[in-house]
Amino acid sequence: MASLDGALLDFKRMERLADGESPLHRLEPRAKLLVTLLFMATVISYDRYAVTAMIPLFIFPVVMLSLGNLPPAYIAGKIALLTPFAVAAGFFNPLFDHEVLLRIGSLEITGGWLSFTSILLRGMLTIGGGLILVALTGFPAICRALEQLGAPRLFAVQLLFLYRYLFVLLEEGGTLSRARELRSVGKRGLGMRSFAPLIGHLLLRTWRRAERIHLAMLARGFTGEFHTTRESRFGGRELLFLSGWSTLFITLRLWNLPRLLGTLVTEFIP
């Protein structure tokens, strides 16, 4: 199955992006983590029918993408891939909520559609924020930042291993499904019947492989602490980054910018 292998390579590309050399890459991971968390909290805190009020928040991913020299099409593709999972939560809203909240000419927009759009936007923003954080910082550095910010070390280590395990799972899954495909001679093989043992097998294989990797880590002095080669400390630039974005997020949350602009336009231009 080429798609699993493809997904893996694509996934690994994400990790390689974190090796970039932009000013954003060089920022202390804690600053980026805090800003991203604040960004997500801001997005989530909006009213469930909020749509236009959230639009200005897109400035965050756009600015981070361009200053971080990240490939926009690649990140957008990943967002598009993951958003449906978030949107599944609001899938039935248009069916249940028929109250008309907005009229544009003869077009009536129900609360259901508004909240659905709102969830869609939230999904895109939070997923985008998270992906950009990983692409600018790298997962090990994020785990380390979490630990430095007071998250229990066990949690951070677990998170890192979970992430590593994902790679192992994809790799082994790719090998296994290729073996199955080769012997099912272009047909569907045994169909669903072969999947249950296949998945059990996958678990055992990945388990053993993960164990071997863990051994290799232990042999090289791993003691449950991760280090990154990038030396950084929380300095003036980080403080500026953090305070700048926080101020913007809070401002955008407190004042509905599109509405203010709309009011300005309708009041002062006859």
Place this chain on the structure above:
Amino acid sequence: MSHSSVEVRNLRHLYPDGTVALGDVSFRISQGESVAIIGANGAGKSTLLLHLNGILTPTGGEVRINDLLLTKGTLATLRRSVGMVFQEPDDQLFMPTVHDDVAFGPLNLGFKGEELERRVRDALERVGVGHLREKAPYNLSGGEKKRVAIATVLAMTPEILVMDEPTSGLDPHARRRLMGLIREFPHTKIFTSHDLDMVLELCPRTIVLHEGKVAADGPTLEIFRDDELLARCRLEKPFLMQGCPVCGKRKAT
């Protein structure tokens, strides 16, 4: 290279299901020696190697590295002395770039900044793959992966190198180059291998394991001349010592 030795005394290892992997293994390897541990599949070679680095805990007996008993307390120090290269480089390389992978060990040892970079650079150049520094390990060829895996261990400047099947899966050219490389290492070297020709070339001394016990321990040539021993331990003479396929004569016995 300071004083370095490996001593295994009456080492026993039982797996949780009751299988005896090692039953009373003893030997001593002194500084600068190059020793092969050979044996059929399931003879206990890999289990033995895992003991040399303290990854497994003995059921009985003891392991001493540089005359220091391997215990929980000495583990960190001793892991620094013993560099372990695993059979499958894919299991050993897990970081996003070659550089990060080689830096993993030294970082765990507490090296930072310029010293860290120097170690990474030296280790990569030592195995001739300095140009692969920024590559992702999964994009490398088998021979390159093996070299990087060795570099990850060299960067920790161990005194003792332990390698599980160093030449397995390599093409003839890559195998030859790797052997040339290993020959130049001044470390105390311990290999397991089924590549008996490599053993003949690189290791003056060989330990034969059979069903978890030492069946023989002595000069490699002597061991490969002992037909009865080889047959009993499900081994064969290296190709170099077998008859020539054209004239039927033996090259070296």
